[in-house]
Amino acid sequence: MTDKFIGKPSPQDVRSARIASGMTQSQAAKRFSYALVSWQQKEAEGKTNRSLSSGEYELLLLLADSHPDYELKTR
Structure with missing residues (x-):
């Protein structure tokens, strides 16, 4: 685990993570x-x-299964 601060994403980072999550712009909004x-x-x-x-970007990365430190787990 790196537990590093991710910071604010670029517009391309947001788009890439949204696409990786499988969401449309409408669904992400x-x-x-x-x-x-x-x-x-x-x-x-x-x-x-x-x-x-x-924080929003970290959630988006989790939804895209791209977070460097954590992953979502279903209950």
Whole structure:
């Protein structure tokens, strides 16, 4: 376990993790309680970019089975 701080992701990181999780933009927006346009801004390069928080990004990585330290386990 590395237990390192992940930090805020780039728009490409967000898009890649969302795709790896199998979610559409619409599904991701709903899961994280964002309007679709707000989610799209998180994946957009440039001045309109609104990054996910580090905690939101860690959850997205867990959902994508890509977190460097942890994995989700079903009950």
